[in-house]
Amino acid sequence: MTVAVFFGCAFIAFGPAFSLFVFTIARDPLRVIILIAGAFFWLLSLLLSSLVWFISIKASNSQDLRLQRDLLIFGVFFSVLLQEVFRFAYYRLLRKATEGLAAISDEDTSAISVRQMAYVAGLGFGIMSGAFSMINVLSDSLGPGTVGIFGDSQYYFITAALMTLALTLLHTFWGVLFFEGCEKSRWWVIAAVVSLHLLVAGLVSFTWTHTFTVHIHPSHQPQVSSGSGDVSSGCSRRASHYQSITLLFHFHTHRSGYLSL
Amino acid sequence: MNTSDSEEDSYNERSALVQCESPTIPSYNQDHDVSLPQQTDTKRRRPVSSGLDEPGPVERERASTPDGEEEELTLKYGAKHVIMLFVPVTLCMVVVVATIKSVSFYTEKSSQRLIYTPFEEDPNSVGQRLLNSFLNTIVMISVIVFMTIILVVLYKYRCYKVIHGWLILSSLMLLFWFSFMYLGEVFKTYNVAMDYPTLVMIIWNFGVVGMICIHWKGPLRLQQAYLIVISALMALIFIKYLPEWSAWVILGAISIYDLIAVLCPKGPLRMLVETAQERNEPIFPALIYSSAMVWMVGMADSSNPGSADGRRRNEGGARAQEEEESEDDAAHGGRRRYSAEEDLEEDRGVKLGLGDFIFYSVLVGKAAATGGDWNTTLACFVAILIGLCLTLLLLAIFKKALPALPISITFGLVFYFSTDNLVRPFMDSLAAHQYYI
Numbered sequence: 174m175t176v177a178v179f180f181g182c183a184f185i186a187f188g189p190a191f192s193l194f195v196f197t198i199a200r201d202p203l204r205v206i207i208l209i210a211g212a213f214f215w216l217l218s219l220l221l222s223s224l225v226w227f228i229s230i231k232a233s234n235s236q237d238l239r240l241q242r243d244l245l246i247f248g249v250f251f252s253v254l255l256q257e258v259f260r261f262a263y264y265r266l267l268r269k270a271t272e273g274l275a276a277i278s279d280e281d282t283s284a285i286s287v288r289q290m291a292y293v294a295g296l297g298f299g300i301m302s303g304a305f306s307m308i309n310v311l312s313d314s315l316g317p318g319t320v321g322i323f324g325d326s327q328y329y330f331i332t333a334a335l336m337t338l339a340l341t342l343l344h345t346f347w348g349v350l351f352f353e354g355c356e357k358s359r360w361w362v363i364a365a366v367v368s369l370h371l372l373v374a375g376l377v378s379f380t381w382t383h384t385f386t387v388h389i390h391p392s393h394q395p396q397v398s399s400g401s402g403d404v405s406s407g408c409s410r411r412a413s414h415y416q417s418i419t420l421l422f423h424f425h426t427h428r429s430g431y432l433s434l
Numbered sequence: 435m436n437t438s439d440s441e442e443d444s445y446n447e448r449s450a451l452v453q454c455e456s457p458t459i460p461s462y463n464q465d466h467d468v469s470l471p472q473q474t475d476t477k478r479r480r481p482v483s484s485g486l487d488e489p490g491p492v493e494r495e496r497a498s499t500p501d502g503e504e505e506e507l508t509l510k511y512g513a514k515h516v517i518m519l520f521v522p523v524t525l526c527m528v529v530v531v532a533t534i535k536s537v538s539f540y541t542e543k544s545s546q547r548l549i550y551t552p553f554e555e556d557p558n559s560v561g562q563r564l565l566n567s568f569l570n571t572i573v574m575i576s577v578i579v580f581m582t583i584i585l586v587v588l589y590k591y592r593c594y595k596v597i598h599g600w601l602i603l604s605s606l607m608l609l610f611w612f613s614f615m616y617l618g619e620v621f622k623t624y625n626v627a628m629d630y631p632t633l634v635m636i637i638w639n640f641g642v643v644g645m646i647c648i649h650w651k652g653p654l655r656l657q658q659a660y661l662i663v664i665s666a667l668m669a670l671i672f673i674k675y676l677p678e679w680s681a682w683v684i685l686g687a688i689s690i691y692d693l694i695a696v697l698c699p700k701g702p703l704r705m706l707v708e709t710a711q712e713r714n715e716p717i718f719p720a721l722i723y724s725s726a727m728v729w730m731v732g733m734a735d736s737s738n739p740g741s742a743d744g745r746r747r748n749e750g751g752a753r754a755q756e757e758e759e760s761e762d763d764a765a766h767g768g769r770r771r772y773s774a775e776e777d778l779e780e781d782r783g784v785k786l787g788l789g790d791f792i793f794y795s796v797l798v799g800k801a802a803a804t805g806g807d808w809n810t811t812l813a814c815f816v817a818i819l820i821g822l823c824l825t826l827l828l829l830a831i832f833k834k835a836l837p838a839l840p841i842s843i844t845f846g847l848v849f850y851f852s853t854d855n856l857v858r859p860f861m862d863s864l865a866a867h868q869y870y871i
Contacts, residue, residue, distance in 0.1 A: 202517035206823060209520075213820045216813055219871075220852050223860035230859075245863055252871045301816070305861060306870055308808040329868075336870050377870050 174318045179311060182334035186307045190300050190341045197292075203285055204293045211263060211297020211348075218259035219305065222252035246375075253374045256298070257367045260348065263294055264355050287356055288349070295348015299341035307337040336377070343373065515784045516826050518725035520819055522662050523786075523794060527815060529666040530673070530795040531802045539619040540674045541803045548675045550574045555677040567679035571687045574680075578688070582695065582702045590709055601720060605648055605664065609641040612667045648720040661723045665788050669795035673803060681800055685793060685843055692837040707835055723791065725783040784826065790838040794818050797846045805854065809861055813853040817845035 198204045226248035233240055267290050274284065310333050321327035347366045354362030534540055547554070550573055553566035588597050614637050621628050644664070647657045676684065695701040801814040821842025829836050864871065 202513040205517055205520070206513055209816060209819055210823070212816050216816055216849070219857055219860075220849070223856045224852070226860050227856045242867075245867065245869070248860065249864070249869050249871055256871070302871070304812055305809050305857075306865065308812065309861070310865065312808055333865075333868065336868070340870050374869070374871050377868065 174314055174316065174320065176315065178330055179314045182307075182314060182330050183311055185331070185334040186303060186311075186337040186341075187300075189338060190296065190303060193296060193345075194300070198296070201285075204289070207267070207285075207290055207293045208297040208300070210266075211294040212301035214259045214263045215256065215298045215301040218255045219252065222248065222255045225251055249374050250371060253370050254367070257351075257363075257370060260294070260298065260351055261355065261363075264291075264352055267294065287352060291349045291352030292345065294352070295345040296341075298348060299344030302344055303337040303341040306340070307333060340373070343370075512826070512830050515725060516823055519784060519786055519822060519826065522658060522723060522725075523791060523819070523822060524815075526662045526666050526669070526791050526795050527798045527818075529662070530669050530799040531811060533616075533620075533666070533670060534673065534799050534802045537619050537623045539622070540670050540799075542674075544674070546675070547677070550577050551675075551677060551680050553680075555679060563679055567677065567683045570677065570680040571683040574684050575687050575691055578691065579702070586702045586706050586709075589706060597718065601718060602645070602649060605645060605720060606641070608664045608667055609644040609660075610637060612671060613637060613640060613663075616667060616670070654724075658723060658725075661720075661788060662791070665723075665791035666795060668788075669792045669799055672792070672796045673799045676796075678804070681796065682847065685797055686847060688793060689837075689839040689843040692839040696835060696837040704835075721788050722785045723788060724785045784829070786838055790842075793839055794822075794842060794846070797843060797850070801846075801850050801854075805858075807854070807858055809858060810850060810853045813849045813857070814846045817849040818842045821845040 194208070198208055226244065229244050229247070230241070233244060235241070268287075271285070271287065271290070310330065314330050320329050326332070347370060350362055351366045354360065354366065551570040552573060553569045555563045555566050555570075557563065585597065614633075617633070617637070620626075643652075643656075644660045646652055647660050648664075672681070695703040698704065798811060798814050798818065802808075802811045821844070822838065824841050825836060825838050
């Protein structure tokens, strides 16, 4: 709970995303716009899903804690599904925009390829998702206090930062895979992305709420990665490689976080 | 604290978004009036200024190339200009949010109110509070409309000196008085000991350089920085002195007013723009943020060494100054020669009125001030940027002056209220259970 924790967690959570932004996106204005529009789409999906959650909360009995928790989990899943829907919507919008640009410009190709747009859109989703998860936690870490004084885990900040990092990168990869799947009309790729997203969101909530061990053996990771990586483009294969590494990393932190409880 | 009328006016004029054109340099042999109507490749760029919603001369430079190429040029430049506006808007908002979060003065409720919001908001009764905020809004908007009409009338009857004096007075107040207050509060927050002589020197230098940069000549970046600073200062004043609910209703009402004033045929700002266009002169200096500058490469004329300064001048230069210069040009002869074949690099830019900066920052600042939630602030920030992007897209499509407030403020308001009431409890529950979506 000092400035050191603040900076440490901020850099852990946002360092890679920030450097990706600085080195690959900041130079090109079109990419910056696509990034911010991606963030906006994620925000819209969050808005709608929290509307649904809010209505469900208000309509239910607020005293029943178990119901509230179940509604929250329902909210999480609905939010994940809605995020993917908005990702698809953003894909359609970007396709229309590229076609428009290409039609007008002299050269036959537009200034930015679909793959680049996929990467930037995924990063936009990831940055916004990470920011929304982490910013309030970061601002609280600046102030005085002791973490875990009432018996909770004392690693709250660090695990939050690591989870945010993992999710940001995962969103980027999911963006690339998703757009690739949409481009080549490989619907199973899209289904894989959606189910992975649900898996990650569900696993997090599942592990934290239940006190028995939920371990995913590290050796299962390559299987997960190769399954999702079997897309013909090399770029996607690399992306899923990174994805598997991230998932592996995420599960490790999970387990370490769990063991310390 | 009661602000003066000149203050009121300075922020009144704005909220306009115009596409810039590079100024045309009248060629040597033609006199001023003849060159302008030709408009083939160049046209004197009019700084769109100001004023509350001055949409400004929106004309885009009619290149001598056919329309298709023009379209492409627009789009090619489009993304760059969007970013050229994103950066200052972001900077202004960052300054305002940083101040709000650190200096508590601007979030303390004081018993003083602006004279433009005379009705006090009573926190006990919702209905009364709502009614009072609507009445405050009506008062504020009518003051703004009145000021704008006076401005249009003064402009129509060519009372340039009055307008110029008015603007100078208002920027004097902003640069000296408000920045002095701001600095004082910052020093109080950080417990910095400061003596008066040093303070006077700092404020004096800051203010004088600001006046020179904004109303006369100065490096473009410095002028842009000063415009951002004064917009931030004005926004902070609004955040402090506007009552809670009135501020939100005023934001909504002013974007509706902006829409009407700029787009309706009889709107004051539209009339102002059209008058300025008829007279072929720039509107008002120093109330518009300009993102571009004209570079003239390969035009150094050794016979007149002073010409280099004039060329680098930013668009926000005083109208009087430009007129003087054009006379000088004709007098000296041959100083400025423009031809499309010479190496002339032009960077067409976009202009955004300072009122837009101010009201965007007011929205984000109020989001930051009420409640400790950073998510709301971030959501409003993204919403405003997207609104600005959409407005610029419309500008590229319609090629005429457009109000910059409505779309952004609408998005901002929607996102503020929904994030505050819907997303915040959701994200708080998620964070408490450490769920990540």
